[in-house]
Amino acid sequence: MAQIFGIRQLAQALRERKTSATELTRQAIAAAKNRADLNALITLDEAGALAAAERADAALARNPESVLAGIPFAHKDIFCTNGLRTTCASRMLDNFVPPYDANVVDKLAATQAVSIGKANMDEFAMGSSNENSFYGAVKNPWDTTRVPGGSSGGSAALVAAGIVPFATGTDTGGSIRQPAAFCGITGLKPTYGRVSRFGMIAFASSLDTASVLARSAEDCAQVLAAMAGHDARDATSANRAVDDYVGALAKPLQGLRVGIAREYFGAGIDAGVAAAVQAALKQYEKLGATLVDISLPNAALAIPAYYVIAPAEASSNLARYDGVRYGYAAKEPKSLEDLYTRTRAEGFGAEVKRRILVGTYALSAGYYDAYYLRAQRVRRLIADDFIEAFKTVDLIAGPTTPSVAFKIGEKSSDPLAMYAADVNTVAVNLAGLPAISLPVGFSDGLPVGLQLIAPAFEEARLLNAAHQFQLSSDWHARKPEGVA
């Protein structure tokens, strides 16, 4: 039985006055400064955090309802924060201070949780290594020569390094689950529409989901409970009740049918990753689950479909960065066209430009049918594969990534190799489903993640399955050397 000192324990300590929000916040700020080498934060908001901690301490005196009150955390720098610079890790928004809070920011502020700042990420969430940041690469706390994964790499590194117990993130093609796997933590991607996208800077609108990275499934459940819910400011937000995620954690797994998709155990998977995942599946059997062989026949089409749809949407979403109203603007433009071309040439990084070009091409007259429309048809097929599979199983399991964290610089010159690392995660976004990555072992001393996928709006089932595993294992309690 592995216990970590998680949100529940912190909340209890706060209520027993063994610590205070201010003390926790000071510790988190100190830890962040101490691990500046990780480059996990773009903005450390010391003053704002301490002010929020003071308010949280006042609230704690009145015994607040939310378990998150007074707990420090960090926001991925993709969530707009009123009065606090929000960069999306782009030169384009280096000077951008939003006059509004994202829905996720609002909701967490309402719990009196204390944000210490804004986490580094891949520029506009485009990347799988956190090397595509205007503010530099983030390093993996398990091995600082390696990537933490992306795009929520800063969030994952902060949690893995023990700086904060949780951090917000976003997942468009794996951007929560892959860094969670690379950093040995737990990351939940909810159903599309479960958490509002209002105030979350768009990458690919039909795929972007907001959620949480934490040490354990239990912590994820606590945070998702605060983030989820309908928001009238997001037309794609689901108008349905939020399940009791925490309440569902304790359910035994007896009779749970776990689908093993043969496509997720193909040639590309590292032996060490496969071994750790197989061991975890055995553990699930011990917990009472039944493993069922299934097939997701269109799995191989997910990457090509994703890398048409996501860039197509991005090419349009990022058109607003034109140097006219806010953000970076080229100096002394000679003409309107010069303003546009230089602003965008100078303001965006290479990967963002690559995706804008790919997306623009895919939507162009004469190519639209062959790329965008075909990718949408494939998307339907992939979603149908899952619907079919969930007729016989409750969850689908497999490795989150085919390999462990790679070296910084190893794949940065080969975008296609980088994209291929998303092979197991992107299909979930295309189908809009919830999925979780939890640590299940190590390969070459680096964490391995297991991905569980559930039918739409079955986050409670995922969290329950992950929590039960974590009650019977201690992979999630392991910390990199030197981390307290």
Next chain:
Amino acid sequence: MSAHGNWQPVIGLEIHAQLSTQSKLFSGASTAYGAEPNTHTGLVDIALPGTLPVPNRAALDKAIRFGLAIDARIAPHSVFARKNYFYPDLPKGYQISQYELPVVAEGKLAVRLDDGRTIEVAIERAHLEEDAGKSLHEEFHGATGIDLNRAGTPLLEIVSKPVLYSAAEAVAYMRTVHTLVRWLGVCDGNMQEGSFRCDANVSVRPVSSEKLGTRTEIKNVNSFRFVEKAIEYEIERQIRALENGEKIVQETRLYDPARHQTRPMRGKEDANDYRYFPDPDLPPLAVSAEDIAAVKATMPELPEARRARYVDALGLPEIDAAQLCADRATADYFEAVLAALPGEAKLAANWTLGEVSAALNDAALTIEQSRVPAPALAHLLARVREGVISGKIAKDVFAAMWAGEGDADEVIDKRGLKQISDSGALAAAIDAVLAEYPTQLADFRGGNEKLLQFFVGQVMKRTRGQANPQQLNALLREKLSV
């Protein structure tokens, strides 16, 4: 033989009607016209990062209302699409419009032409879209000012099929649509403020040909007269070009009202690839049978139905019926007068289109602002019918009412305009006149019956027009024993 020799013009119109909603199509910002630049702009309207569009159901209801009025198909699911292009007054870098699946499709509208014919114009579609902002080139030396107040304002783009065959038909159609959108309360129709504007697609083809010629598009013409002139010019220009063996270039042209010409728009508008695709921020817009029924329940009687009823049931002349139905407020005024004065449709119509309309014109007021409201007019006309005053005197009373001197009875009393129907008083007046003109009386008695009118006139003069004409006639005849 057409008016253009061996050539037949073919015209299709794209009308942009601004929907009269309080707030914008995808944000809560106000749509009011004429505010200080960039004051009616919310987070969504200036396209700040992370902001999202939320559809305004009121705009959808207005689109449905228009769709029902043109007997169109209302899509159970219509899809918003992004039209991508860069321009400073387009904050998102794309306009949200509808492309493959518009909310309204395949309607038709009966259009009465000046020559008395009625044509049925097929309407291909009407779709919702947001307006762009405005670029202000004048006041900023060497730079361009951007006003985003209009950005995001809801428009209904109404696209006719190319089934209009002259400038006159095109303008009659445009006027009919203009009447209809105002009638339905979906658009204020204000052309000066750009609430109702039009692009015209014009081509010509040999009369013998079925195949459409190459078209040009005339952009953003905002008056009926200019639309007619622009199309007329463009038809002539194309015919001239074709007769000289030139080819028509598919292009966008602007109408120059000073020169009455169209000329090619600078830039390569037609070369733009808008990269339309469904907007992933907006789920398909669902319209249920209940939604349609709810709108249907509030539909007014349509202008064409009302016009027909005025002719068939009320017996009004076509021209009166058409004029009354040119806008709903006028027709409603007429009906309010008629409701208080049953059976007097012609009288009510004459006054609505005559005195009232003239007074409104002089005062530059709309009929809703009429200084003589319908019940007051009905009251005045009732006095005419009752014989209290004559029709002629009624015009003076109306003018006094208009000037604020009180209601009909007050004016009649104050000015002593009541008709003399008292036979004693009338008899005395007649006696006095007959005594005054003995020669004429003798002539009359000698057989000159035309002099009867002379005596009538004299009695009227003596009574300052207040004599009841019927009674006067009868009494006079009695006295003269004719």
